Amino acid sequence: MLLTIDVGNSRIKVAVFEHNKQADFFIFETNEALKNFKNIFKKYSNLQKIILSSVGKLDEDVVNYIKSQFQTETITHKSKFPFTNLYSTPETLGIDRMVLAAGATLMHPNQNRLIIDAGTCITYDFVNSENQYLGGAISPGIKIRYKSLNNYTSKLPLLSLSENFNIIGNSTKSAIHSGVINGVLFEIEGFISQYSLKNQDLTIILTGGDAEFLAKRLKSTIFANSNFLLESLNLLSLYTEKND
Numbered sequence: 446m447l448l449t450i451d452v453g454n455s456r457i458k459v460a461v462f463e464h465n466k467q468a469d470f471f472i473f474e475t476n477e478a479l480k481n482f483k484n485i486f487k488k489y490s491n492l493q494k495i496i497l498s499s500v501g502k503l504d505e506d507v508v509n510y511i512k513s514q515f516q517t518e519t520i521t522h523k524s525k526f527p528f529t530n531l532y533s534t535p536e537t538l539g540i541d542r543m544v545l546a547a548g549a550t551l552m553h554p555n556q557n558r559l560i561i562d563a564g565t566c567i568t569y570d571f572v573n574s575e576n577q578y579l580g581g582a583i584s585p586g587i588k589i590r591y592k593s594l595n596n597y598t599s600k601l602p603l604l605s606l607s608e609n610f611n612i613i614g615n616s617t618k619s620a621i622h623s624g625v626i627n628g629v630l631f632e633i634e635g636f637i638s639q640y641s642l643k644n645q646d647l648t649i650i651l652t653g654g655d656a657e658f659l660a661k662r663l664k665s666t667i668f669a670n671s672n673f674l675l676e677s678l679n680l681l682s683l684y685t686e687k688n689d
């Protein structure tokens with residue numbers, strides 16, 4: 446049994462894998478990390494290994510606690526990845542983006558892959574069929590868009606994701622929902638059509654906290670896999686074991 450931990454910018458996600466199948470899943474706020482890890486370790490006292498990747502802030506105390514309980518592999522820029530990194534600043538590339546790119550490379554061999562992670566930020570990452578990681582894009586996530594409209598104006602209220610939105614927003618609230626949600630949908634559609642134009646056999650992976658909401662509303666048929674990063678960590682650790 447193996448445990449993968451994804452420390453995101455806002456929340457921590459944890460999955461238990463048994464024979465490469467996800468057997469359990471946890472999600473919690475960073476400030477409740479210690480309590481949650483203690484409960485998880487009580488429930489799963491026979492873990493063989495923990496794989497940890499972090500772009501967020503995890504207290505030194507919590508990291509030390511995790512490491513004191515089980516053998517822990519932390520994914521860093523120095524870890525072995527199944528692609529050639531052609532980003533011009535590899536040392537500043539987000540670990541989450543590298544793990545997603547690794548997962549896509551291992552899960553979908555010999556294809557062009559576009560990974561879209563709709564979380565705190567929306568990231569786009571492209572790995573071609575020669576397993577070269579080329580880069581992509583970083584844009585503000587849904588929550589950040591709502592928050593910044595409120596933050597940087599005096600009149601706009603703070604709203605959160607709504608099921609009801611139209612192209613023509615006929616009130617302040619519906620105009621904000623239209624701008625934020627349609628803005629994200631058009632952005633994603635736009636990137637997908639640009640990448641598809643240039644790359645045949647494009648495999649698209651949509652993940653992150655807002656993936657399910659967005660997948661249902663995109664014109665292109667794309668299935669959301671909210672746990673892709675946790676699955677990628679599991680695959681990456683198998684890959685590292687084999688290639689060490």
Ligand SMILES: Nc1ncnc2c1ncn2[C@@H]1O[C@H](COP(=O)(O)OP(=O)(O)OP(=O)(O)O)[C@@H](O)[C@H]1O
Pocket residue numbers: 452453454455456457500541563564565566586587588589606653654655
């Ligand atoms: N309970 C929740 N708390 C916070 N965000 C949530 C929640 N449920 C859905 N979301 C949505 O998920 C998005 C955040 O995505 P996610 O959980 O992947 O972020 P994260 O933990 O910061 O991870 P990452 O840093 O990898 O993006 C927000 O834009 C928000 O709309």
Ligand SMILES: CC(C)(CO)[C@@H](O)C(=O)NCCC(=O)O
Pocket residue numbers: 454500537538539540541542566568583
């Ligand atoms: C873009 C985020 C914040 C997305 O979680 C993360 O991948 C990150 O901090 N990246 C560093 C910058 C870069 O990827 O080029």
Ligand SMILES: [K+]
Pocket residue numbers: 562563564565566567568653
């Ligand atoms: K993200």
